[in-house]
Amino acid sequence: MKKFAQVKTSIPGPKSQALLERRKRVVPQGISNNCAAFVHKAEGALVEDIDGNTFIDFAGAIGTINVGHSHPKVVQALKRQVEDFVHTGFNVMMYESYITLAEKLTELAPGKFPKQAAFFNSGAEAVENAVKIARKYTKRQGIVSFTRGFHGRTLMTMTMTSKVKPYKYEFGPFAPEVYKAPYPYEYRKPNGMNEEQYHEYIIQQFEQFLLAEVAPETIAAVVMEPVQGEGGFIIPSREFVQRVYTICKEHGILFIADEIQTGFGRTGRYFAIDHFGVEPDLITISKSMAAGVPISGVIGREEIMNVSLPGEIGGTYAGSPLGCQAALAVLDIIEEEQLNVRAERIGRIVMNKFQQWSDRFEQVDGIRGLGAMCAFEMVKDKTSKQPDKELVSRIVREATNRGLLLLSAGIFGNVIRLLMPLTISDEQLEEGLFILEESLEAVLSPQYI
Numbered sequence: 065m066k067k068f069a070q071v072k073t074s075i076p077g078p079k080s081q082a083l084l085e086r087r088k089r090v091v092p093q094g095i096s097n098n099c100a101a102f103v104h105k106a107e108g109a110l111v112e113d114i115d116g117n118t119f120i121d122f123a124g125a126i127g128t129i130n131v132g133h134s135h136p137k138v139v140q141a142l143k144r145q146v147e148d149f150v151h152t153g154f155n156v157m158m159y160e161s162y163i164t165l166a167e168k169l170t171e172l173a174p175g176k177f178p179k180q181a182a183f184f185n186s187g188a189e190a191v192e193n194a195v196k197i198a199r200k201y202t203k204r205q206g207i208v209s210f211t212r213g214f215h216g217r218t219l220m221t222m223t224m225t226s227k228v229k230p231y232k233y234e235f236g237p238f239a240p241e242v243y244k245a246p247y248p249y250e251y252r253k254p255n256g257m258n259e260e261q262y263h264e265y266i267i268q269q270f271e272q273f274l275l276a277e278v279a280p281e282t283i284a285a286v287v288m289e290p291v292q293g294e295g296g297f298i299i300p301s302r303e304f305v306q307r308v309y310t311i312c313k314e315h316g317i318l319f320i321a322d323e324i325q326t327g328f329g330r331t332g333r334y335f336a337i338d339h340f341g342v343e344p345d346l347i348t349i350s351k352s353m354a355a356g357v358p359i360s361g362v363i364g365r366e367e368i369m370n371v372s373l374p375g376e377i378g379g380t381y382a383g384s385p386l387g388c389q390a391a392l393a394v395l396d397i398i399e400e401e402q403l404n405v406r407a408e409r410i411g412r413i414v415m416n417k418f419q420q421w422s423d424r425f426e427q428v429d430g431i432r433g434l435g436a437m438c439a440f441e442m443v444k445d446k447t448s449k450q451p452d453k454e455l456v457s458r459i460v461r462e463a464t465n466r467g468l469l470l471l472s473a474g475i476f477g478n479v480i481r482l483l484m485p486l487t488i489s490d491e492q493l494e495e496g497l498f499i500l501e502e503s504l505e506a507v508l509s510p511q512y513i
């Protein structure tokens with residue numbers, strides 16, 4: 065018996081259907097949507113659509129809602145801010161919340177050295193600015209990102225991104241001086257290699273990349289997701305991250321951690337890079353930083369951050385008062401509700417379930433997780449590991465129809481990733497996992513296949 069998810073109409077229901085028709089006329093299809101329904105209200109881990117259907121949210125606005133939808137503290141902070149003033153532009157008249165946020169984040173970010181923080185609007189904009197700052201500081205141009213990485217949809221970040229369709233196809237020419245390095249993918253390591261050999265192999269591949277593709281002394285920065293998000297929640301080995309970091313240090317290359325999807329408690333730490341024992345020169349943040357209010361930022365070593373001259377970075381809405389206030393509320397919530405601990409617990413419950421499904425279904429494989437950043441792959445079978453994107457599309461559809469919002473990921477589109485709010489209750493989490501299990505059973509039952 066379901067307590068939270070309530071689906072009363074077909075999805076989309078009649079009201080959403082009517083809006084979809086309007087949308088099709090005036091909104092381009094290039095702006096995609098995972099679920100065909102329109103939201104009415106969202107609270108905690110639940111989202112209600114305009115037809116009265118309630119969904120358990122395992123998508124969390126693609127990793128934006130770690131503290132839950134409309135957390136009362138966030139709502140209060142926003143209301144207070146709106147009553148005082150909405151926007152002056154930090155570059156016109158400054159406000160205290162920007163400074164307080166910078167103080168808190170520079171304190172939380174790894175590394176005991178002096179740091180500064182600058183705020184922007186979107187994830188892509190944070191990455192763009194990190195690249196600008198790195199180039200200015202090093203006086204070099206090369207930027208290294210990784211295979212299967214995702215950094216955004218602007219020209220530079222699209223260039224740094226890996227998945228050709230839909231992110232890059234026919235959008236060239238791309239920005240120059242961007243190089244794509246190999247990144248570990250343990251689940252798909254070459255046959256016959258054990259874990260240790262594979263770690264060594266991929267490090268060698270990275271070293272060879274510096275011989276074959278780009279000279280280290282021309283590289284301004286290496287930009288790495290500590291766990292690849294859109295790429296399919298791929299967790300690199302600690303050795304790999306540390307080796308890349310050491311190579312960066314040896315050659316005066318800046319190490320930038322893109323924490324836009326991994327940050328703010330998702331992996332059981334404020335920053336996922338904390339798991340790997342390295343201290344990045346710069347960190348990009350956004351998404352769960354402000355519970356859905358658009359804001360992003362770059363945190364980094366003071367001497368690097370401070371290199372750009374007045375007016376060289378920033379923007380009209382960059383680090384808006386609403387974003388700063390929401391972000392300050394988020395930091396309080398993470399601490400007060402111990403969401404890092406909660407992420408670990410969610411991760412254990414989810415991984416336990418994934419293991420059961422993997423034992424039961426030949427098509428569920430490649431289970432992995434760091435804190436509450438958990439995923440599995442759908443494959444034709446465990447021997448061939450052939451990705452099955454179609455199966456994932458069907459599971460997402462089945463789950464939606466049963467009241468669960470779910471996301472896919474991965475270069476092959478065959479990964480199911482979970483990004484539920486960390487404030488989800490145990491009961492809601494269990495119900496969501498139950499719906500996912502039902503959806504798996506439905507698409508894997510003989511009559512469905």
Ligand SMILES: Cc1ncc(COP(=O)(O)O)c(C=O)c1O
Nearest residue numbers: 186187188214215216293324325
């Ligand atoms: C790791 C990472 N970097 C950058 C971005 C781009 O963020 P935005 O969509 O806000 O531009 C994303 C978005 O998914 C991301 O996951």
